[in-house]
Amino acid sequence: MNSPSLKKAKEIKLPSHVLDLTLGKDNQIYAACLDGGIYEVSTKLKLLGEAYKKIARHDNYASGVNWSAARNTLISGSYDGDLKWIDPGEKKETKTVKAHNFWSWQSRLSPDGLLLATTTGQYLCGGYKYEPAPETEPSVKVFDIETGELRHSFPHTPPVQSVAFSNNGKLLAAGNLMGEVILWDLSQNGKEIARIKTPDFTGWGIIKGHYYTGGVFALHFAPDDQSLYLAGMGSTTDPAAGNGKQLWQKFTWKDGVKKEAAAANSEIGEGLMETLAFHPAGKFFIMAGRIFKGDWNAALFDHESGSKLHHQNVGFRISASTFTPDGKTLYLAGGANQGRPSEEKKWGRIVIYEVIS
Amino acid sequence: MPKPDPSQNCGSPDHNIHRRKFLQGLSAGTISSMSFAGLFGAPAFAQIAKKKQKHCILLWLCGGPSQFETWDPKPGTTTGGPFKSISTKVPGTHFSELMPKCASIADKLAVIRSMKTTAKEHTEGINLLQRGHAPRPPFTRPTLGSVLAQQLGQLESKIPNFILLDPCPEGNEFKGFKAGNWAGWLGAEYSPVRVGGEFKIPDAHRLDSITEDDHEAREALRKFFSKKYENDRRSAAAGSWNATFERVNGLMSCAHLFNLERIPRADRDRYGSGAFGQHALLARTLVEEGAPFVMVANGMPWDSHVFNHEIYQMVVPDLDNIIFQLTKDLEDRGMLEDTLVIAMGEFGRSPWINQARGRDHFPDAWSLAMAGGGVQGGALVGATDKYGAEVTDNPFNEENLFATIFSALSIDPHAEFNIPGFPTFHHVENKADPIKQILS
Numbered sequence: 001m002n003s004p005s006l007k008k009a010k011e012i013k014l015p016s017h018v019l020d021l022t023l024g025k026d027n028q029i030y031a032a033c034l035d036g037g038i039y040e041v042s043t044k045l046k047l048l049g050e051a052y053k054k055i056a057r058h059d060n061y062a063s064g065v066n067w068s069a070a071r072n073t074l075i076s077g078s079y080d081g082d083l084k085w086i087d088p089g090e091k092k093e094t095k096t097v098k099a100h101n102f103w104s105w106q107s108r109l110s111p112d113g114l115l116l117a118t119t120t121g122q123y124l125c126g127g128y129k130y131e132p133a134p135e136t137e138p139s140v141k142v143f144d145i146e147t148g149e150l151r152h153s154f155p156h157t158p159p160v161q162s163v164a165f166s167n168n169g170k171l172l173a174a175g176n177l178m179g180e181v182i183l184w185d186l187s188q189n190g191k192e193i194a195r196i197k198t199p200d201f202t203g204w205g206i207i208k209g210h211y212y213t214g215g216v217f218a219l220h221f222a223p224d225d226q227s228l229y230l231a232g233m234g235s236t237t238d239p240a241a242g243n244g245k246q247l248w249q250k251f252t253w254k255d256g257v258k259k260e261a262a263a264a265n266s267e268i269g270e271g272l273m274e275t276l277a278f279h280p281a282g283k284f285f286i287m288a289g290r291i292f293k294g295d296w297n298a299a300l301f302d303h304e305s306g307s308k309l310h311h312q313n314v315g316f317r318i319s320a321s322t323f324t325p326d327g328k329t330l331y332l333a334g335g336a337n338q339g340r341p342s343e344e345k346k347w348g349r350i351v352i353y354e355v356i357s
Numbered sequence: 358m359p360k361p362d363p364s365q366n367c368g369s370p371d372h373n374i375h376r377r378k379f380l381q382g383l384s385a386g387t388i389s390s391m392s393f394a395g396l397f398g399a400p401a402f403a404q405i406a407k408k409k410q411k412h413c414i415l416l417w418l419c420g421g422p423s424q425f426e427t428w429d430p431k432p433g434t435t436t437g438g439p440f441k442s443i444s445t446k447v448p449g450t451h452f453s454e455l456m457p458k459c460a461s462i463a464d465k466l467a468v469i470r471s472m473k474t475t476a477k478e479h480t481e482g483i484n485l486l487q488r489g490h491a492p493r494p495p496f497t498r499p500t501l502g503s504v505l506a507q508q509l510g511q512l513e514s515k516i517p518n519f520i521l522l523d524p525c526p527e528g529n530e531f532k533g534f535k536a537g538n539w540a541g542w543l544g545a546e547y548s549p550v551r552v553g554g555e556f557k558i559p560d561a562h563r564l565d566s567i568t569e570d571d572h573e574a575r576e577a578l579r580k581f582f583s584k585k586y587e588n589d590r591r592s593a594a595a596g597s598w599n600a601t602f603e604r605v606n607g608l609m610s611c612a613h614l615f616n617l618e619r620i621p622r623a624d625r626d627r628y629g630s631g632a633f634g635q636h637a638l639l640a641r642t643l644v645e646e647g648a649p650f651v652m653v654a655n656g657m658p659w660d661s662h663v664f665n666h667e668i669y670q671m672v673v674p675d676l677d678n679i680i681f682q683l684t685k686d687l688e689d690r691g692m693l694e695d696t697l698v699i700a701m702g703e704f705g706r707s708p709w710i711n712q713a714r715g716r717d718h719f720p721d722a723w724s725l726a727m728a729g730g731g732v733q734g735g736a737l738v739g740a741t742d743k744y745g746a747e748v749t750d751n752p753f754n755e756e757n758l759f760a761t762i763f764s765a766l767s768i769d770p771h772a773e774f775n776i777p778g779f780p781t782f783h784h785v786e787n788k789a790d791p792i793k794q795i796l797s
Contacts, residue, residue, distance in 0.1 A: 016435065017710075034710075035435065061439050079439045103439065123671040125631040130671065159667070207527035208420065209658025210632060211671065238529070240420070242663035242713040272663075272713070290712055317712040338709040341436045341744035 004357035014348030017335030032062035055091040064107030077107035121158020130211035164219035175216025194253035206237040213239040223282035233272040267308040269294015288318040418702035420660030428724035436708035455673035458681035467732040467795040471739020473752040479530035482703030489759030497541035509649035521549035522636040525656025662715040701725035731765025756789030
């Protein structure tokens with residue numbers, strides 16, 4: 001395979017940081033933003049008006065937006081703990097379900113578009129060294145898109161910051177601050193099948209303060225569902241520096257949990273990685289986030305070898321990524337510096353790359 | 358080796374306590390300006406002796422706590438972050454939703470939302486907010502704790518007059534400060550005794566082979582020769598050594614007070630299991646035992662350049678509970694009236710979120726809170742604009758703050774330090790006014 005590369009095609013500014021994005025019908029972009037808005041975003045040149053339109057609003061940060069083609073609806077998650085069903089045609093909310101008492105950190109749709117998983121959990125002091133206290137509500141929930149009913153709820157240690165369905169839709173994985181990822185088999189009524197524990201994504205502040213930071217911020221199953229990728233930031237002893245490694249690790253669980261691969265030290269810099277996405281062909285994936293030190297904050301890695309194929313300094317913090325189904329386009333979303341406050345400043349960003357492979 | 362004869366002393370501390378009791382109420386700062394011979398004839402003596410002992414607990418939120426997630430929330434704005442505000446027991450006053458317990462005792466808290474200082478970096482800010490004044494080399498101004506140790510400390514008190522509880526040995530810039538000169542021109546005897554975490558008081562017990570009388574006799578002899586050496590040579594260094602020895606000697610008799618394990622489990626559970634809560638509880642017990650000033654820190658956990666919201670969802674509820682428990686406990690024990698509790702850091706945090714999901718240093722407009730002796734519960738002073746970027750009402754600086762703290766503790770904020778050979782320095786310079794709106 002020729003090494004893939006990225007060529008920047010367009011950059012769009014939004015009112016606030018983009019925490020998640022999804023592609024709807026005809027690859028229409030929808031973005032979930034820090035101002036609570038769910039935006040429909042146009043990539044076409046607008047002679048009049050803005051390139052975006054707010055179609056729904058949460059009472060807190062909008063942390064997730066998912067498109068269910070099967071049910072022709074968007075479902076968004078938020079730090080207000082709500083899930084909202086949004087009719088993209090009518091551009092209006094059709095249903096709200098209270099999912100959590102605390103934030104929805106992340107929400108993901110099953111591949112068939114019938115289920116939505118969302119995670120929550122507040123980090124509260126649970127010990128002398130500020131170990132997380134046990135959960136006060138189920139940290140992982142799965143909802144039925146058709147009815148809005150709760151289908152599964154799973155315990156975990158909060159905060160649970162990431163969640164992913166397997167490609168066949170049978171497995172669910174969720175990862176937390178302490179680097180613990182639990183896998184459940186939904187086809188066996190939610191039976192827990194594995195528990196991955198890695199200390200590599202969690203920092204404990206030897207300097208500055210004695211508490212935990214970091215954790216698993218992104219999860220993605222490999223195309224064959226035989227392994228799971230974790231992403232985040234490597235351990236750091238100075239929680240105020242954000243100087244951990246730009247890190248991914250790959251685990252298998254069939255014959256006992258085993259770390260199969262990890263980002264090579266020589267190929268990574270420092271900074272929090274927030275998103276993982278596989279190219280539809282399944283040969284490579286992207287990991288992206290923030291750059292603290294090094295020369296990239298978005299990089300393509302080979303699924304087989306784990307080696308870095310291409311990298312890019314996008315120029316802003318990236319929180320979300322997705323490829324178009326044909327694999328020809330990559331969308332990265334996040335935000336620039338907020339800067340001094342004003343109503344007018346647009347610091348959210350979506351950048352569109354042509355994928356050359 | 359023979360054991361001491363218990364019949365010589367029943368072991369009751371009453372035998373030793375009468376002199377200490379007699380001198381209670383006399384601050385070191387006051388007594389140092391009077392001759393011992395004239396002590397009993399001084400008209401002020403009876404009044405001073407009757408004056409209740411004042412105490413101060415400083416919850417030092419090192420790193421610079423965010424005002425948005427504590428005392429000055431801005432929900433629904435571009436800078437407000439994900440946490441909402443909640444109403445409090447004081448109508449019209451709102452705190453961050455992370456502080457429900459403090460909201461329930463807002464009528465006992467005094468909140469300043471309009472601190473406006475100049476120091477943007479930690480070392481500079483820590484010095485400014487610990488000493489109350491910008492540096493003036495070559496003179497080193499004593500920290501708040503040292504001044505209060507001098508002003509409120511008890512003569513011959515065995516418990517240190519300035520205790521620093523900090524279980525976190527590092528803390529970057531705070532580590533450097535901790536290694537520095539706390540007492541400045543007041544001298545080493547007003548430096549803190551540092552305890553907490555790995556900082557224990559080891560080997561502080563009298564050997565069983567030495568009787569109490571023997572121990573006191575040896576100590577009297579040591580003190581005589583040490584003082585003679587210091588006087589004969591007019592040696593400041595020897596004076597500092599003697600002062601340090603006195604403090605260590607005093608610690609022998611109160612080392613057990615620093616043992617967290619002695620505190621009932623129910624109390625320890627109430628303060629939360631984290632190191633900060635446990636040491637705040639220890640501070641309460643030390644104040645109960647007579648300590649005039651205890652500063653509780655925990656490294657620099659408030660310096661949230663990264664993961665502001667992710668960290669503050671934990672550290673603010675921890676602080677919320679600590680302030681609540683401390684205030685209620687002091688009140689229940691009838692001590693709140695005479696104990697000033699202060700929760701503050703060296704500056705606030707920026708309205709804007711940086712790319713690392715953090716808030717940066719921000720001295721332009723920040724908040725702090727007090728409770729207890731000398732301040733008016735329920736007071737709220739100062740205001741900031743919609744985004745929390747500017748002070749719009751009643752800006753106050755470090756001098757106003759220190760004048761307020763001294764006033765609340767019945768210490769003249771504008772009194773002069775009497776240091777031979779030094780320029781004239783005052784507790785607070787520039788005749789800065791205290792924040793009258795929060796003084797009771």
